[in-house]
Structure formats: C-alpha cells, structure tokens
Amino acid sequence: MSGSETAAKTVKERAKEALRNDFLRQAVRFTTDRLRNARLQAAGEQGNWEAWRERGRQIRSHTIAHLDYYLNRFAENARANGAHVHFAESAEEAVRIVLAIAERKGARMVAKSKSMVTEELHLNRALENIGVKPVETDLGEYIVQLAGETPSHLIIPSIHKNRRQTADLLSKEAGEELPTDTPALAAFVRRRMREVFLAADIGMTGCNFAIAETGSIVVFENEGNARMVSTLPKTQITLMGMERIIPTWADLEVMATLLPRSATGQRLTVYMSGISGPRRPGDGDGPEELHIVIVDNGRSLQLGDPEFQELLNCIRCGACLNVCPVYRHIGGHAYGGTYTGPIGAVLKPAFRKNVAEWDDVADASSLCGACAEACPVKIPLHDMLVALRRRKVEAGRAKRPEALAMRAYAAVMGSAGRLKGALRLGRLAVKPIARDGFIRARIGPLAGWTRHRVFPAPAAEPFRERWTGLRLELEREPAAMDPAVRRRLEEALRRRQAEKREGGDERHGG
Amino acid sequence: MADEAYREWLAGLDAESRRRQQAFLDALAAKLGRPRVTEPPPHPFRGAPDFWKEYELSPEERIERFIANFRASGGHAFRVSGLAEAARFIADKALELGVPAVIRQDEPVLAGLGLESLLPGVEVRVWNEDPAEDWIARAAGAGMGVVLADFAVAHTASIVTLSARGKGRSVSLLPPALAAVIPAGRLFTRLGEVLSRFDETGREGLPAGVHFISGPSRSADIENDLTIGVHGPGIVYALIVDA
Numbered sequence: 001m002s003g004s005e006t007a008a009k010t011v012k013e014r015a016k017e018a019l020r021n022d023f024l025r026q027a028v029r030f031t032t033d034r035l036r037n038a039r040l041q042a043a044g045e046q047g048n049w050e051a052w053r054e055r056g057r058q059i060r061s062h063t064i065a066h067l068d069y070y071l072n073r074f075a076e077n078a079r080a081n082g083a084h085v086h087f088a089e090s091a092e093e094a095v096r097i098v099l100a101i102a103e104r105k106g107a108r109m110v111a112k113s114k115s116m117v118t119e120e121l122h123l124n125r126a127l128e129n130i131g132v133k134p135v136e137t138d139l140g141e142y143i144v145q146l147a148g149e150t151p152s153h154l155i156i157p158s159i160h161k162n163r164r165q166t167a168d169l170l171s172k173e174a175g176e177e178l179p180t181d182t183p184a185l186a187a188f189v190r191r192r193m194r195e196v197f198l199a200a201d202i203g204m205t206g207c208n209f210a211i212a213e214t215g216s217i218v219v220f221e222n223e224g225n226a227r228m229v230s231t232l233p234k235t236q237i238t239l240m241g242m243e244r245i246i247p248t249w250a251d252l253e254v255m256a257t258l259l260p261r262s263a264t265g266q267r268l269t270v271y272m273s274g275i276s277g278p279r280r281p282g283d284g285d286g287p288e289e290l291h292i293v294i295v296d297n298g299r300s301l302q303l304g305d306p307e308f309q310e311l312l313n314c315i316r317c318g319a320c321l322n323v324c325p326v327y328r329h330i331g332g333h334a335y336g337g338t339y340t341g342p343i344g345a346v347l348k349p350a351f352r353k354n355v356a357e358w359d360d361v362a363d364a365s366s367l368c369g370a371c372a373e374a375c376p377v378k379i380p381l382h383d384m385l386v387a388l389r390r391r392k393v394e395a396g397r398a399k400r401p402e403a404l405a406m407r408a409y410a411a412v413m414g415s416a417g418r419l420k421g422a423l424r425l426g427r428l429a430v431k432p433i434a435r436d437g438f439i440r441a442r443i444g445p446l447a448g449w450t451r452h453r454v455f456p457a458p459a460a461e462p463f464r465e466r467w468t469g470l471r472l473e474l475e476r477e478p479a480a481m482d483p484a485v486r487r488r489l490e491e492a493l494r495r496r497q498a499e500k501r502e503g504g505d506e507r508h509g510g
Numbered sequence: 511m512a513d514e515a516y517r518e519w520l521a522g523l524d525a526e527s528r529r530r531q532q533a534f535l536d537a538l539a540a541k542l543g544r545p546r547v548t549e550p551p552p553h554p555f556r557g558a559p560d561f562w563k564e565y566e567l568s569p570e571e572r573i574e575r576f577i578a579n580f581r582a583s584g585g586h587a588f589r590v591s592g593l594a595e596a597a598r599f600i601a602d603k604a605l606e607l608g609v610p611a612v613i614r615q616d617e618p619v620l621a622g623l624g625l626e627s628l629l630p631g632v633e634v635r636v637w638n639e640d641p642a643e644d645w646i647a648r649a650a651g652a653g654m655g656v657v658l659a660d661f662a663v664a665h666t667a668s669i670v671t672l673s674a675r676g677k678g679r680s681v682s683l684l685p686p687a688l689a690a691v692i693p694a695g696r697l698f699t700r701l702g703e704v705l706s707r708f709d710e711t712g713r714e715g716l717p718a719g720v721h722f723i724s725g726p727s728r729s730a731d732i733e734n735d736l737t738i739g740v741h742g743p744g745i746v747y748a749l750i751v752d753a
C-alpha cells in the first residue's frame with residue numbers, strides 16, 4: 001500500500017494490486033459516505049449547529065491564545081492530583097521519557113489505546129527496540145498493527161482492510177483458521193485482549209481533552225479498551241498533544257457535542273472518561289502511577305502565525321477527511337504522514353515549518369473547500385492549503401522552480417493553452433479566493449502534479465499513480481460539482497470578510 | 511531498596527519536569543508575542559451557548575428521552591416503579607443469561623436490592639469488601655456488574671459513575687453484562703448540568719475516574735460491520751427507578 005515498489009512487477013501482480021486498490025476505493029467511499037451522512041443527521045438533530053461550531057471555535061481559540069496560562073494550570077492541578085507531568089519539546093524527547101519509565105519499571109508489555117500522538121512519535125518502534133512489546137488494543141488499530149501498517153483514517157484506522165484480510169491477520173495470530181464473520185473475529189480479539197489488559201505492565205492512552213482547572217484528562221472511545229488500559233495496569237502513561245487543553249468541565253460539554261457528532265454521528269461516544277490522577281487510597285483499581293507527557297513536536301510553530309494558529313484548534317474528528325474528494329479517492333496512505341486528509345495535508349508541512357513537505361496530495365486538496373465547511377471548530381483549512389501553496393511558490397521563486405514546474409507542466413500537458421492555465425495558477429497563488437476561484441483551483445493541482453520532480457516526497461509515487469484517475473473523475477463530474485463548490489467558495493469569502501469587519505474575535509488574539 | 515531508588519529517580523524526573531516547564535511555557539508566550547499570562551484571562555465563551563443552557567425537559571420527558579436514546583444506542587432501558595421491581599428485573603436477567611457470579615458496587619441502595627436472596631445459586635460479590643481479595647479478577651469472572659448511577663443525562667442517554675473505594679471502575683467494565691440503577695431524581699436534561707458540577711466541586715472533590723457510559727461497547731472497524739461488546743459490556747440495562 002505504502003511502498004514505492006513499482007518496478008519489476010509482473011502484469012499479474014499489478015492487476016492484483018489494482019483489484020486491491022479497487023476495494024480500497026470502494027471501501028473508503030462507502031465508509032466516508034456513511035460517516036458524512038451520520039454527521040449531517042446528528043448535526044441536524046442537535047439543531048443550531050452553526051452556533052455550536054462558533055462556540056467550539058471560540059473556546060478553542062481562546063485556549064490556544066492563552067496556552068501558556070492554561071497548560072501551567074493543567075500541570076499544577078494534575079500534579080496536585082498525584083500525576084507526574086512531563087514536558088517534551090520534540091518527538092525524541094517524548095520518546096526518551098517514555099522509554100526511561102518503561103525501562104525503570106522493567107516493563108515487558110504496553111497495552112495501548114488509540115493515540116495519534118504515539119503514531120506521530122513512532123513510539124511503537126522505539127519500544128520494540130528496547131524489547132518492550134506494544135500492543136494496540138483498539139480493534140482497528142490492532143488489525144493495522146498486525147498488518148505492519150499505519151492507520152489510514154482518523155476514526156476508522158483499518159478502513160483499507162477487507163474482511164478476508166482481517167480474518168487472515170487474526171487467524172495468523174490465533175494459530176488457527178478463524179471464520180470470517182464479524183462476531184467470531186471480534187470474540188477472538190476480546191479474548192486475546194483480556195489477557196493483554198491483565199498482563200500489561202503499562203497502559204498507554206491518548207488524550208482528547210485536558211481540563212486545566214482540575215488537571216483531568218478526558219478520553220472519548222466506543223470499545224472500552226481505553227478504559228481497560230487506564231483501569232487495569234499498575235502504571236499509566238498518557239501522551240497528550242500540548243494543544244488538547246480546554247479550561248473547564250463546562251467547556252467539555254461543547255467539545256462533547258461537537259466531536260462525536262462530527263466523527264461518527266453519535267450523540268456521545270459510548271465511553272467518555274475523565275481521569276484525575278492515579279487511584280485514590282483505598283481504591284481497588286486504577287493505576288498506581290500516572291504519567292502525562294505533554295508533547296510539542298512542532299505544534300508551537302503555529303503560535304503567533306496568523307494564518308496557521310487555528311490549526312491547533314483541531315479536535316481530530318475526521319470530518320474533513322470524509323468530505324474531501326482527494327481523500328475519498330486515494331485513501332489515507334498516499335499522504336505519507338501520520339495525519340491524513342485535508343488536516344494531514346496542512347499539519348505535515350506546518351508542524352515542521354517546511355513548505356518543501358507540501359506535496360502533490362496537498363496541492364490537490366486545495367480544490368474545493370468542503371473540508372472547512374465540515375470542520376466542527378471552523379478551521380479555515382482551505383485557506384491554509386492555499387496559503388501553504390503560496391508560501392511554497394514564494395520560497396521556490398528564489399530558486400526558479402516555479403518556472404521550471406510550469407515548463408514541465410506544459411510539456412506534460414503538451415499544449416500552449418494549458419500553459420496559460422498554469423500561469424493563471426501563479427495569480428491564484430497570490431489571490432487565493434477569487435470569484436472564479438473554482439476554475440483556477442481546478443487547474444492548480446495539475447501544475448502541482450509536475451512538482452514532485454522538484455520536491456520529491458515519499459507519497460509522490462502512489463499518489464501519481466492514482467492522480468490520473470482522480471483527474472478523470474473530477475472531469476467527469478464537473479456539472480455536479482460546480483454549483484456546490486462555487487457556492488461554498490463564495491460563502492467562505494463572505495464569511496471571512498464579515499468576520500474581518502466584525503473584528504474583536506479571538507481568532508489570533510493574545 | 512529498589513523501591514527507594516525508584517522513588518528517588520522519579521523525584522528527579524519531577525524536578526527536571528518543573529525546570530523544563532518554565533522554559534517550555536516561556537517559549538510559548540514568546541511565540542504568541544507577549545509576556546507570560548499568569549492571571550486568569552477573562553473567558554467570556556465558557557460552556558454551551560446561552561440558548562442551550564435554557565433547554566430543560568420536564569421529569570417525564572427526561573425519562574422518555576433517556577429511554578428512547580439509550581435504546582437507539584443499542585442498550586436496554588426501562589422504567590420501574592421501585593427498587594423491588596428493579597431487583598426482580600436484574601435477578602431475572604442474571605438467570606436468563608445464566609451468569610455464574612454477579613458483582614456489585616458497595617452502595618446501600620444496591621444492598622437493599624437483596625440480590626443474594628433472589629439469586630440463591632449465583633455468587634453475589636460486593637466490590638472491595640475484603641481488601642485482601644483480587645477484585646479485578648473477581649470482576650473479570652463475573653457475568654454481570656451492577657452499579658448505582660451517580661447521575662444520568664437524558665439528551666445523550668448517559669449513565670455517570672464516579673469511582674471510589676467501594677465503587678470500582680471494573681464493575682461497569684469487565685463483566686459482559688451491566689445493569690445500572692438510576693434514581694429518577696438523578697436524571698438531568700443536558701450533559702452540561704452534570705459536567706458543571708465538577709467545576710463547582712473543584713479538583714479536590716473529584717474522584718480518580720468519572721465515567722459516562724452511553725450504551726454497549728461497540729466497534730465498526732471490520733468492514734463497517736457493527737460489533738457489540740468487543741471490550742466492554744455488550745449488554746447494558748438501564749433501569750430508571752421512580753423515587
């Protein structure tokens with residue numbers, strides 16, 4: 001899926017791969033459709049959705065604008081609860097802290113619940129290197145781990161795996177042929193994981209929100225495995241992106257209203273757990289020792305950047321993936337990073353402040369603006385995508401690659417008329433949302449397509465293979481897409497202008 | 511000895527963390543282009559939008575809404591006339607499921623159910639009544655956990671349990687079936703009514719675990735096919751008891 005092993009393949013192998021991709025494409029569409037419809041229905045049922053989104057944005061923007069204050073509060077309160085709090089500026093540092101704890105504890109096995117931060121840190125590999133076995137206990141994450149892959153969707157990590165593949169992976173673990181029906185497979189996982197929960201020396205969780213005023217961490221989940229790993233092992237380590245903070249429990253109501261509805265359309269996830277410190281004296285369960293590792297790893301680079309600070313508002317719901325035509329076509333792995341979809345396309349270059357990491361997938365994602373419209377905390381993802389492209393063009397001009405890219409573009413397209421389109425792209429980069437933005441935006445990614453020669457990226461190969469199909473699809477459906485996309489762009493423009501006029505909001509305030 | 515060395519090491523780690531914390535937070539303030547904020551900033555957007563704070567269902571509506579929403583999430587919800595009826599219901603279900611053991615929280619209301627006498631052939635255990643025992647193993651071996659809800663929320667159909675010495679988190683998590691007794695007076699309309707209480711109690715008043723449970727454990731990770739009970743209880747009964 002993620003390899004670049006295109007050469008030396010027989011036709012038969014390639015055909016097989018194509019079939020697999022066909023499954024992938026159908027599965028991704030089906031799932032994203034399901035999640036998208038569920039979100040729309042849940043948002044409608046809740047009512048006043050725009051007011052909720054606006055409140056969500058306000059709370060997140062306020063917290064990020066005062067992040068130093070709230071993080072400090074959180075750390076002090078978490079310590080008062082008896083937790084050990086650690087600050088890690090970089091991925092290496094976070095890994096070092098976790099490994100030191102694991103080594104000191106003589107840990108052999110770590111039971112993990114879903115945590116994108118641990119993916120970001122490549123923590124599993126680091127644990128394996130010192131002889132500690134990390135076990136992903138979320139069903140989808142477990143399937144992905146057995147396959148030796150990475151999650152391809154924020155909410156449904158194993159979206160790209162079919163039943164047969166899942167049964168094969170689990171059968172190998174079971175040492176016997178398992179039936180392919182869901183209850184049988186789930187029953188095996190339940191049995192196997194019970195042993196893991198009870199035997200693990202360390203339970204490891206992510207953190208959806210951290211409440212500054214009480215030092216509590218809050219985890220949303222549906223399976224119960226996060227509760228298991230925060231209830232049974234003697235030691236708990238929670239990895240937390242430093243921007244996960246919200247001020248109070250009252251604010252959690254807003255996040256709890258937005259996150260599950262946007263992710264899966266649920267009124268609330270089956271479990272929402274607020275954990276404040278290790279077990280209390282006399283308690284019969286819960287960890288005896290709780291560590292919270294607060295991770296920066298590039299997040300702080302967005303602070304004070306008027307175009308990107310709101311990126312830290314993200315609550316990782318996945319709604320932007322489900323509406324993105326690019327994600328829907330190519331799935332998550334082509335993004336070549338921990339985070340996928342429109343949010344991943346922006347996070348990857350932004351977290352490293354390196355526009356060279358801005359690749360073709362990201363160019364293609366700047367098409368339509370559906371992501372920003374779906375986002376429950378109103379992150380202007382589309383504006384950010386366009387801004388990143390502009391910055392890359394600006395950075396590249398010094399070294400003449402833009403002209404090069406245009407020539408390459410013309411050569412590939414073989415038409416002088418198309419070259420004009422590419423030149424128009426140059427203007428688009430400066431003035432992102434024009435009234436006819438859609439027409440220009442549709443040309444943009446084609447130019448981006450030639451850029452992999454200038455800025456190679458790991459994801460360029462698989463993406464290029466699929467690009468032709470995407471272009472064909474977009475060209476086939478223009479009539480259906482045009483009015484909606486145009487309306488979206490116009491609305492976005494109006495909204496942005498209106499907000500600027502109103503002023504006084506906390507968007508980038510401090 | 512080894513313990514001592516570990517504690518020392520941990521204390522060193524904590525001291526290092528406090529040192530780093532200042533540099534870490536100073537760097538954030540610098541990026542935000544201002545000095546460190548040390549006083550509570552005004553937070554005008556706290557909590558839900560105003561219109562929502564006015565939303566309130568009548569006690570009858572709350573019960574109806576809870577039952578409808580809990581069922582929609584795949585749980586079983588019923589209204590019972592009193593504790594005696596709740597006790598009979600739980601005992602019937604335990605027998606129906608053929609559970610070898612039931613584990614319950616150490617709560618006077620649950621003791622009042624008299625499950626021991628209603629279930630003569632079934633072992634009924636009380637969480638943490640004897641500190642020498644391995645209670646996690648007991649909960650893992652039980653077929654049903656019985657809890658008393660501290661709160662419940664109609665809008666999201668959630669049962670809320672707070673951990674304590676006699677109220678292990680495992681009771682509502684490890685057995686394959688869960689029965690929750692919800693006194694009608696503890697059922698609120700909105701999530702925020704329960705959450706804001708934790709702000710009011712403040713840090714010192716919070717238990718280690720606050721758990722909102724809104725149906726049976728579920729997953730859709732195998733080809734979008736809904737799986738119930740993959741880790742937590744797959745069968746959940748919510749019994750709203752008229753006080």
Ligand code: SF4
Nearest residue numbers: 314315317318320375
């Ligand atoms: S950017 Fe918005 S829509 Fe996308 S994952 Fe983050 S919060 Fe959800």
